[in-house]
Amino acid sequence: MTDTRSLPDAEDPALAATSLLRFATAGSVDDGKSTLVGRLLHDSKSVLTDQLEAVEHASRNRGQEAPDLALLTDGLRAEREQGITIDVAYRYFATPRRRFILADTPGHVQYTRNMVTGASTAELAVVLVDARNGVVEQTRRHAAVAALLRVPHVVLAVNKMDLVDYRESVFAAIAEEFTTYAASLGVPEVTSIPISALTGDNVVTASAAMDWYGGPTVLEHLETVPVVARDPSEDPARFPVQYVIRPQTPEHPDYRGYAGQIASGIFRTGDRVTVLPSGRTSTVEAIDALGHSVDIAWAPQSVTLRLADDLDISRGDLIAPADAAVRAGQDLTATVCHVADRPLKPGDRVLLKHSTRTVKALVKEIPSRLTLDDLSQHPAPGELVANDIGRVVLRTAEALPVDAYADSRRTGSFLLIDPADGTTLTAGMAGDAFAEVAEAATAEAPGTSEDEGWDF
Structure with a gap:
């Protein structure tokens, strides 16, 4: 069908x-x-x-x-x-x-x-x-x-x-x-x-x-008020893999599908795609939705993608067009809002949840804290406490394909989590989200010293 x-x-x-x-x-x-x-x-x-x-x-x-x-x-x-x-x-x-x-x-x-x-x-x-x-x-x-x-x-x-x-x-x-x-x-x-x-x-x-x-x-x-602001084809296609389906039944002995919700954009059969962070490429062979094969699917539909090649893909990987500008890396600069009573400090080891993947991360530095009253930035605050909004530099244990939040609210956002008890510490937006609106932004604070015990 x-x-x-x-x-x-x-x-x-x-x-x-x-x-x-x-x-x-x-x-x-x-x-x-x-x-x-x-x-x-x-x-x-x-x-x-x-x-x-x-x-x-x-x-x-x-x-x-x-x-x-x-x-x-x-x-x-x-x-x-x-x-x-x-x-x-x-x-x-x-x-x-x-x-x-x-x-x-x-x-x-x-x-x-x-x-x-x-x-x-x-x-x-x-x-x-x-x-x-x-x-x-x-x-x-x-x-x-x-x-x-x-x-x-x-x-x-x-x-x-x-x-x-x-x-x-x-x-x-x-x-x-x-x-x-x-x-x-x-x-x-x-x-x-x-x-x-x-x-x-x-x-x-x-x-x-x-x-x-x-x-x-x-x-x-x-x-x-219009909810759908523009054609989905204008947004970058992003598909975070949530689950790998391998039924291994007599009817489907070779079935391998990648299930999840399309975060943004459109996917079509025949599209050349890249799997991140590995960088391997393949072609969308089929799209399954509600038990039927379809030629096209768009955000926020939940579908299963089947690729022409058998690649090593698992939960947390991101499928994007082969010519996508998104790059997987371990260094991440972001604007964050700290939501926990425990302060966030340079050197803190946290878990970073991005889309369907959770990885270990280190807070390398906190260059500035934003003052919302006048949009000025206080350089090198030393820590962020509850309700603070500031910029952080993170280093992750594994490469992550993260978009700028200005380009995608879904794949440009993340959470920082306390690895000890699972408490949400910080809500983050990749990139300098306030660079375009902070008229009195100050220069970036000097970098901190090398972290001791860095094992990423």
Whole structure:
């Protein structure tokens, strides 16, 4: 059976109607992130009766007459007691036009790492601003993190417009300041929307109090923003091998397939490919998907590739076009966000998980730490502590085929793991991810001395 389906069309309305959008909310403390999410869930009829009853009960216990919709996402007891968001709260909901996975992230500076976690897979970030306070330092931090993580769409939601008498001039000034700052970071697109999450203005339904605004509501924008930004053929083809299939049955005595999920791009039968890090080449002889042979497959489909030659391929290898620019090496410079309470220091021995492969690695040096307030870089910080973003130089025990994060969010990202207990230490992005946006970047710090006991 041959698959004759065409490639997905980014402008196909049917595709948008059935697509999945991952988005994250971010903003300063008390800007109303959880209330906005709760309003989205409530007004889009995505809240179950028992959930709403639980929120109403909790609100009455706190002396509130109306349901506090923020409680729909502030699920931790500590969050409800303090009235803040601590952890990343994930919620799943759907409308007739689209399915959604949202991540409500904390606003406190000390939980920047949680914002990185929530936005790492997001296609859109909603940055909230209190209309009374305007753009503050934490707003700039969140815009910088969105730029760092290459989030393709950013929405500026100017909240609490009811507290500034719905004045257009207040909204216009905030929108202009944020858009200018975001443009300096290289953020490709900003959509500004004036809202009141508490009263529901411009969240799901248009606001009668802001008839001067003619743009979409928050939900309308979420439903219509294009998820597929471009033709998959424009992305580099990458296939991390997850499992080698050797059934060895009478029906398939010589079957050897390489199963996994296509990370990016397109694979076709007849393509010349290279297996990394070995560098051996072959030809895609067949592609199996859902028990059938197909001529073409694209990200993020899960398929099995069969090659014309019997090569030594195992879990963690990467199959790419023969003319791919990706190179396998043991030296890696990256921008990282440290997420663990244990500091990361030069000389630390860690595990590096990249795609489907995990290898030993050594932290050779930490050239700089980024200050998100003004995008300056502090040279030679000596260590990275929780919530720090900085540059590191790593040496891996085995060669890894790593793309620049700017080229591929999937094959350009990795994790550093504590080999003693498996704790995730750091989320990394290959390459100097902030080189294009850090206007006040300092020169790279001098190299450190040779590491003792280096055995890679």
